[in-house]
Amino acid sequence: EVQLVQSGAEVRKPGESLKISCKGSGYSFTKYWVGWVRQMPGKGLEYMGIIYPGDSDTRYSPSFQGQVTISADESINTAYLQWSSLKASDTAMYYCAKSAIMSAAGPFDYWGQGTLVTVSS
């Protein structure tokens, strides 16, 4: 069974750093792109970026380039999303998701359960 299991909810203060994770199982982790999607409270879905764990090729949406870092550790089938200095506007639910197409960045067929990040002083 394909699963993406994300790390738990986080509460941080503005200016702090954070790294959240997404562990894949039930499929060949290195052969499918994994993406990150932001959903701010009461809002729609925003595509942040995507990584190919097999060679760590990473692409960012222009809106998120320089704001976050996406990485992966293929030895433990885990992708990461990290911030070096959080802002209150980073408060959102963050989803990881797996591309439906092997070796291609296509639609997402499996999603993690989401990680709620709250940034508040």
Place this chain on the structure above:
Amino acid sequence: EIVMTQSPAALSLSAGDRATLSCRASQSVSSNLAWYQQKPGQAPRLLIYAVSTRATGIPARFSGSGSGTEFTLTISSLQSEDFAVYYCQQYNNWPPWTFGQGTKVEVK
């Protein structure tokens, strides 16, 4: 960046009704168009990809059509579990793969 525009923003219907949701792209996305369903408190679920291919386990009452810049998701007969928010997404032009703003299908 390709802008995806969904209409209407909300649709008030009753169980058994036919739902027709639209998605327009600011430029051609060929056949690289997907639809997702999201219920409150849940992650999105892939319904349709490549315009009209249903994802695994998706009932036949969901269908997709269109090409180029105009796309439609049709739910032939709404069931109680179909009241949710629906998003279209293009995956033809990077950066990035963009989502529409969503259409909420609500109970009339």
